[in-house]
Amino acid sequence: MWCTICGAGVQLPPKHGKEDWWLAQAVMLSDPAEEFETLEQHYHAGKKPAVPELDFAGDGQEIQRDEVTVALSDECILKKDGRRVRPKRGIGLDESGERHPDSTAYGIVVHEACLDIVDRAMRKSWRHLHARSMRTLWKVLRMRLDAFDNKWTWISGPRNDIDLEVPDLGQGFYYTFEQRSWELVIDRRQLASRLRAREIRNMWLSEDPRATPDLKDMLLASYKPVKPRPANAEADRFRNLFLGLPSELRHLILMHLSSYDGLHLSWTGLLPQEIWRDMLLGKEFLPFLHDMDEAALSRFAQEQEETGRGQGTDEPEMGIDWESLVRRLSRGAWAAKEHDGPPPGCADWAPRTGYYYCDLPASTGLRNRRRIWQLAEEMFVGDLVPSKASGASVPRYWDEYGERVYPVVRMSE
16 A cells, blocks of 8 residues: 555554554545546536536535554554445446445545645645645545556556556656555564665655754754855846845845745855845744744754854854755755766765655654655646557646546546
8 A cells, every 4th residue: 555645655553663653644535525527427528418417516515634543454453433335446436426335535545644744735835836725635635546547457468567557656756655665564573684785775764754953963064164245346246136125025025035946056145144144043934844943943043153252353154055955955956967976965866766865864754844845845736647659648627736628538648
């Protein structure tokens, strides 16, 4: 069983220890309105485009969330009443519109931690997200599973199962699909020897993304000789104009600094370091750091900068380069493609692998959180469809934002 948000496996509760417990803490999502099943039955899965448009009014219902524990035999145990259910097994309506007496809602199991991260990203990310509600998220995940199921239905003959099963999401290298993530269920007693043998990479993919990040090591790594500001009239004029703006306008400008891939890594020095410090500690520019202790971090930074102040001057000779730190934290995955060398700070690398914060002493949990946050920002309805070569296709009931479309047609890559 795999999490359709991050791609990693949803595991059985660990018998010993709690270091992998987050992989077993799961939520099953279901749609009481059965929007997908209703559209599927009405439009005959997009196979009859002449069908009249359906006026569906049930999409106002909330997506149901049930805490579950994964059991053997591809079953889940509902924590609220102990019932055993099979997710992704909803029978729904048959082609004549009749409901089977044993019908249950179609369930999608995801990590509780991943759902929490996506929910926060939908509410707090200032980027252009396609999914901003739980119902839209449901449509994203439901269409992913429909594409995956159709791919299996139409493939026949000899096949490479691993190549078949890896969804092409996250540019194909940071959506870690279960069948490729064998390191998630590895016997940890064998971990050290296999790491030495370089058989396992990116073990941080199995680390708990909910662990509160401690950025003190990053601050120490950014504690360096203070760079002089650009000494030219244009830079001074820009700085004075910016600092002369009302705080509300400065805030709006700063929130539009970044591109989709994050800030450029080139240091400019155009803005005072205090501006960059406030961008980090204010959490709004980097909302995935929502749970950091900004007060403790601010005190720690102040102690470091007071220690490094120059003799007889107000300007510290040593200080924290907040600009470089914010720029690096804003970046997403490093695309390690076949022809690329190692990303900065990563001596050990592999093609088609996701890297985060290689040049920063970031915790493994924070790296995994940044990966899942990026997946949340990039997802859209219909982001996974079967390839034409597979002979499979899926119906298009919604556009990328989850709005219904008509006429309904089938699509493939």
